[in-house]
Amino acid sequence: MTQALHPPAPILVIDDEEPILLAIDTTLQLAGFNHVICCRESRDAMNLLQSRAPCCVLLDLNMPHLDGRSLLTQILASRPELPVIIITGTIDVETAVQCMKAGALDYLVKPVDENRLVTAIHQALRFRQLHQENRALRQQLEEEPLAHPEAFAEIVTASPKMTALFRYIESIAPSPQPVLIRGETGVGKELVARAIHRLCGRTGPFVAVNVAGLDDNVFSDTLFGHVKGAFTGADSARPGLVEKAADGTLFLDEIGDLSQGSQVKLLRLLQEHEYMPLGQDSLRISNARVIASTHADLWDLQQRNVFRKDLHYRLRTHLLRLPPLRDRREDLAVLADFFTEKAARSLGKEKPAVPAELLRLMADHPFPGNVRELQAMIFDAVAQQKSNVLPLEVIRDHMARALRDRSANPDAAWVGELRFPDPLPTLKEMARLLIQEAMQRAGHNQSAAAALLGISQQALSKRLKPK
Numbered sequence: 054m055t056q057a058l059h060p061p062a063p064i065l066v067i068d069d070e071e072p073i074l075l076a077i078d079t080t081l082q083l084a085g086f087n088h089v090i091c092c093r094e095s096r097d098a099m100n101l102l103q104s105r106a107p108c109c110v111l112l113d114l115n116m117p118h119l120d121g122r123s124l125l126t127q128i129l130a131s132r133p134e135l136p137v138i139i140i141t142g143t144i145d146v147e148t149a150v151q152c153m154k155a156g157a158l159d160y161l162v163k164p165v166d167e168n169r170l171v172t173a174i175h176q177a178l179r180f181r182q183l184h185q186e187n188r189a190l191r192q193q194l195e196e197e198p199l200a201h202p203e204a205f206a207e208i209v210t211a212s213p214k215m216t217a218l219f220r221y222i223e224s225i226a227p228s229p230q231p232v233l234i235r236g237e238t239g240v241g242k243e244l245v246a247r248a249i250h251r252l253c254g255r256t257g258p259f260v261a262v263n264v265a266g267l268d269d270n271v272f273s274d275t276l277f278g279h280v281k282g283a284f285t286g287a288d289s290a291r292p293g294l295v296e297k298a299a300d301g302t303l304f305l306d307e308i309g310d311l312s313q314g315s316q317v318k319l320l321r322l323l324q325e326h327e328y329m330p331l332g333q334d335s336l337r338i339s340n341a342r343v344i345a346s347t348h349a350d351l352w353d354l355q356q357r358n359v360f361r362k363d364l365h366y367r368l369r370t371h372l373l374r375l376p377p378l379r380d381r382r383e384d385l386a387v388l389a390d391f392f393t394e395k396a397a398r399s400l401g402k403e404k405p406a407v408p409a410e411l412l413r414l415m416a417d418h419p420f421p422g423n424v425r426e427l428q429a430m431i432f433d434a435v436a437q438q439k440s441n442v443l444p445l446e447v448i449r450d451h452m453a454r455a456l457r458d459r460s461a462n463p464d465a466a467w468v469g470e471l472r473f474p475d476p477l478p479t480l481k482e483m484a485r486l487l488i489q490e491a492m493q494r495a496g497h498n499q500s501a502a503a504a505l506l507g508i509s510q511q512a513l514s515k516r517l518k519p520k
């Protein structure tokens with residue numbers, strides 16, 4: 054009787070060292086994975102990828118002829134959904150993390166720990182299964198209209214990117230698993246969290262808290278509450294937000310700023326649904342759905358041992374990435390009109406006319422503060438308007454001030470994220486790459502790209518001319 058293959062699609066192991074291949078193959082066979090393909094020659098890997106269609110890849114970084122980083126790029130270009138686990142020496146951990154940011158799922162340090170290897174494979178298989186389910190769901194929903202458009206009424210948009218995101222939100226809303234919302238400051242992460250809550254079918258309330266700056270004691274008291282006499286001044290018991298969110302949703306904003314001690318307590322809440330109020334010895338059970346948000350790069354925080362890896366993976370069961378306003382400029386006109394009407398109504402004024410020049414002004418602005426920045430400048434302009442026409446000089450002042458603030462603190466956007474390749478590129482190469490990135494972020498608008506770079510549009514135009 055032929056033994057069934059597990060997993061049905063093979064695990065592909067790529068490493069030029071025969072002892073490493075043998076050790077990995079043996080470990081996997083003993084763990085019940087009997088469908089393993091070993092490859093010593095990195096130049097043969099892509100052919101194997103096409104002919105054998107593996108379910109996951111274990112990839113060594115340091116190999117002759119074609120190194121792991123180059124091969125990773127080729128693999129993900131061909132099979133972006135394929136989970137790739139990097140195998141690396143201790144000195145290459147930084148490079149391995151860069152590979153994870155490029156799309157790899159995880160990394161293992163040589164000598165490879167057997168338990169760690171098996172756990173990584175199980176995780177890769179779960180990742181692949183979730184990806185296949187999500188892809189099938191996305192394809193099914195891609196052309197369908199929203200089932201509950203009323204849930205997104207607070208989010209004003211004309212962007213296909215946002216509509217696709219809404220469809221995905223409708224599909225995951227009933228899930229009890231955590232949701233992680235990634236996005237820059239001002240993109241509307243809490244609005245999206247509220248939309249998820251409206252769709253989830255839970256009868257409890259939506260409870261939001263910004264955890265940035267909370268030390269461990271304040272975090273514990275805020276979320277879990279305390280009993281009478283738990284500490285000096287605790288004259289009566291106080292329920293925490295977890296209890297208040299019973300049968301509902303607990304939204305934790307800026308989760309990337311959470312302290313290490315608080316991360317451990319949050320992980321227990323997510324894994325075991327258990328928490329303990331301050332001063333109480335017995336555990337309580339929570340059924341609140343947790344949604345977290347952050348503008349921070351959690352991969353970078355994880356690498357710097359600031360954010361727990363297990364918590365990161367637990368939070369990102371369902372991951373939403375909200376595009377910045379500069380990547381959905383089709384929303385500028387509808388948002389400007391919406392905020393103009395809203396501001397006029399709140400200020401008791403008649404809605405002013407919106408000059409056509411406003412759209413041209415906004416098209417050249419990078420909006421570092423996203424939708425929140427646009428709302429602030431429109432409200433200020435409506436407050437100052439006197440001739441029933443939105444005053445463009447107020448808008449220009451806001452934009453100039455935003456760019457000055459950016460120039461005064463140029464490190465704020467990327468501190469802790471910048472990584473240099475080895476060997477270092479030349480200054481000429483770096484300038485070319487920086488200009489390409491600015492043009493891409495600015496939607497190939499030269500004025501906006503020049504503002505991002507802190508140079509004049511004429512200087513940028515000169516650099517863009519072919520030589």
